[in-house]
Amino acid sequence: MKLSENEKILLFGKYYEALKSGVYNYAVKMLSDKETASDVMQNVFVKFFEHIENIREEEKIKVWIFKSARNEIYGIYRKSGNSIFSKLDKTAIENISVGGFPHEKVEAAELANILLDEVNKLSETSREVILLREYAFLSYNEIAEITGVEINVVKSRLHKARKKLIDKISKLYR
Amino acid sequence: MEKEQIYNLIDAFFHDELSKTEESILFTVLSENNEGKEYFKEMLKFSEVVKLTSDEVPENLDREILIRTVKFSTKKKRTKYQLSYLFAFLIAVLFIFASFFFYQKLQDYNREIKEVHKIVDYQNKVISLFINSLPAARVNETLQNEIIIKKNL
Numbered sequence: 001m002k003l004s005e006n007e008k009i010l011l012f013g014k015y016y017e018a019l020k021s022g023v024y025n026y027a028v029k030m031l032s033d034k035e036t037a038s039d040v041m042q043n044v045f046v047k048f049f050e051h052i053e054n055i056r057e058e059e060k061i062k063v064w065i066f067k068s069a070r071n072e073i074y075g076i077y078r079k080s081g082n083s084i085f086s087k088l089d090k091t092a093i094e095n096i097s098v099g100g101f102p103h104e105k106v107e108a109a110e111l112a113n114i115l116l117d118e119v120n121k122l123s124e125t126s127r128e129v130i131l132l133r134e135y136a137f138l139s140y141n142e143i144a145e146i147t148g149v150e151i152n153v154v155k156s157r158l159h160k161a162r163k164k165l166i167d168k169i170s171k172l173y174r
Numbered sequence: 175m176e177k178e179q180i181y182n183l184i185d186a187f188f189h190d191e192l193s194k195t196e197e198s199i200l201f202t203v204l205s206e207n208n209e210g211k212e213y214f215k216e217m218l219k220f221s222e223v224v225k226l227t228s229d230e231v232p233e234n235l236d237r238e239i240l241i242r243t244v245k246f247s248t249k250k251k252r253t254k255y256q257l258s259y260l261f262a263f264l265i266a267v268l269f270i271f272a273s274f275f276f277y278q279k280l281q282d283y284n285r286e287i288k289e290v291h292k293i294v295d296y297q298n299k300v301i302s303l304f305i306n307s308l309p310a311a312r313v314n315e316t317l318q319n320e321i322i323i324k325k326n327l
Contacts, residue, residue: 005247012243024231038235042242049243111219112226134224137189159181166216169223 003053012049015061020045022136023069029119029131030073040072066136066146070128111169118168125149126161133158180210188221 003011023044027037048065055064119127125147132143140158144151183200186192192200204210 020231045239046242111223115223166220
């Protein structure tokens with residue numbers, strides 16, 4: 001894509017606004033560390049701005065950004081030698097603003113806590129698929145392209161992982 | 175409709191991937207399918223909890239990214255200008271060196287021509303001297319050898 005400086009900024013803004021939450025949540029929940037996730041996010045989006053003209057089709061931008069984030073995250077794991085199954089950051093739970101009554105807030109926090117614990121227990125591949133689908137709102141095709149597996153594998157991993165999580169949550173609120 | 179298909183439709187619904195027509199198909203199916211209805215409720219609860227655990231991007235991170243991209247953009251512009259200035263400067267330096275080189279060459283040729291000129295002058299003088307130092311030629315007026323012409327009949 002040949003773009004002027006203004007077009008580059010507009011395109012960057014459009015994709016940054018649309019994907020920032022997904023990328024941030026994916027990075028935070030994969031790395032369990034907000035500071036490192038912030039660094040990843042900065043690197044990913046600055047790299048995106050630098051290479052915005054090299055991405056041939058606009059439709060590929062979303063996949064490009066998440067692939068780039070994935071490479072950064074796995075690069076950090078390779079460097080630090082840490083397990084990907086480290087404890088998830090639960091600060092999101094502290095900021096829960098739901099319901100008018102205290103018991104509703106407690107219940108919501110408990111459910112959120114359980115969900116994060118269960119996500120933490122998932123295998124690396126299932127955890128990644130759940131994060132990309134539920135937090136980043138990516139399609140099956142996009143997840144398959146990012147993770148480099150067949151679309152049917154994505155569907156099956158997602159279905160199994162989600163079932164596990166739903167079962168755990170259902171037990172609590174029934 | 176099969177269970178798998180219903181689950182896929184429900185999943186797609188919660189990810190805003192269904193068209194209006196597909197949505198109406200889903201709700202018609204759900205009205206007749208209790209298992210599907212149950213799964214829909216579970217998915218609803220699940221997506222609510224997912225929303226609760228979703229982290230918001232901190233404002234300072236937004237700012238940091240914006241600053242870094244703007245910095246990159248201006249740095250790139252500056253580098254672009256700096257490169258063109260550098261290129262012009264290099265060309266100018268190259269021309270200065272080229273003109274100095276050609277001036278030197280010209281001076282060398284000039285000097286060589288002067289020396290050659292001097293040598294030629296000197297050789298000219300020597301040749302003149304040689305010519306002048308030769309003895310004068312004597313020319314006899316009388317005929318010394320008689321020429322006899324005989325008639326051969």
